[in-house]
Amino acid sequence: MNITEQSIHNNSSKIKRSDQEFVLSNVRLETGFVHDDSYNNSEQIVATKTAFFDLLISNGKIEAITEYNQTKEVQNKIEQADSADLVTIDADRLLMLPTLQDMHIHIDKTYYGTGWQAAPWNGSIKDMIDFEKTLIPKLLPNSQQRAEKCIELMQSYGSTFARCHANVDPVSGLKSLEHLLLALDNYRDSFDWQIAAFPQHGILYSQSESLLREAAQMDIDFIGGLDPTVVDGDMEKSLDIMFGVALDYNKGIDIHLHEDLPSGKAVMEHMIKRVKENPVLQGKTFITHAYALAMLPSQELKNIADQFAKYGIGIISSVPIGKQVMPLPTLIEHGVKVLTGTDNLMDNFSPFGTGDMLQKANLCAQLYDWTDEYRLNRALKMVTQHLLPLDDEGKQVWPFVGAAADFILLNASCSAEAVARLPKREAVYYKGKAIA
Structure with a gap:
């Protein structure tokens, strides 16, 4: 699955990948946990909720986060910016995780x-x-x-x-x-x-x-x-x-x-x-x-x-x-x-050694039998210095406005799937710049 780029205004195709503003559109973010009490009469977390968002990236940081296709805040930013250089990058529903x-x-x-x-x-x-x-x-x-x-x-x-x-x-x-x-x-x-x-x-x-x-x-x-x-x-x-x-x-x-x-x-x-x-x-x-x-x-x-x-x-x-x-x-x-x-x-x-830290989270999950949704989700912290999209209760804590625009995009439905299945990293961003 490819990341596609298209201009927002003036048919500009020029992409400024560093120290400039752009919109990362249609990206999947985790928003909470799904609970189910039908497993042996006890409640379990059985899935991770996600939704799609637009993020405004500016000068290496996340400046705004809005629901996908409801980007009034982002559009206001666009109108104030030099629209000739402002582009949108369509994430095509890829999952966004911390680097x-x-x-x-x-x-x-x-x-x-x-x-x-x-x-x-x-x-x-x-x-x-x-x-x-x-x-x-x-x-x-x-x-x-x-x-x-x-x-x-x-x-x-x-x-x-x-x-x-x-x-x-x-x-x-x-x-x-x-x-x-x-x-x-x-x-x-x-x-x-x-x-x-x-x-x-x-x-x-x-x-x-x-x-x-x-x-x-x-x-x-x-x-x-x-x-x-x-x-x-x-x-x-x-x-x-x-x-x-x-x-x-x-x-x-x-x-x-x-x-x-x-x-x-x-x-x-x-x-x-x-x-x-x-x-x-x-x-x-x-x-x-x-x-x-x-x-x-x-x-x-x-x-x-x-x-x-x-x-x-x-x-x-x-x-x-x-x-x-x-x-x-x-x-x-x-x-x-x-x-x-x-x-x-x-x-x-x-x-x-492979150089793939996500593989280390996967290895932890295999060694310690972290096979359920919740523990697979938490396993990601082993390779991100404990930075996770959701806290232990399922509240969304990342990304947030003001955070460094350091993230990866991959073809997975949630962190748990990413840890278990090790999908290809489709894109890697450091301070708002695509580096891989």
């Missing part, structure tokens, strides 16, 4: 963009660190170009934001980070990002504290860490350096934690203690992967989830499948901020 956000991805050292390459089999993180000592120099010369191809792939699937983790290590120095910054800057008009400086080879194991401190003075947002017990061999010293750098330069924290029990739990407890001591890090501290959570007894998991929620420590997951299924529903139930990311696009750790 997606990838909260954990490595695009600084990807194979993507250079043809197929599987990940080498390897049994330990330290063996992979040794492998990277020869791999990274081969990847660096073209790492900027491959990162740009990754950005374009993410955009094509509807992502307009990513938290990118960049290697900071003695092999690449700051070059991986510098190349990533160049790549992202080339998409500054169509993409948003955060950057975590990631000591992939260990803070202590590769003596990378000085590099982290140099990186912290660049345009980054988070200080990372890696398995402080298994890789660095001194949990408290490794974590204290990570926290120290973050505090010294006013950055957040996002650590990779792959460790099992008991060390994985000990790391999380020490991090809770440090964040409790430093309230400035509350809401700015994240643990990525955190596989040990899947191994905790039920009550211990609930206790640590309560502490995460109390002190604003978030969990970011790639939603792994395999021996251990992450207890994301329990974390969400206890108020923990849970976000997801694709992790990679075909690199030396995995060949399976």
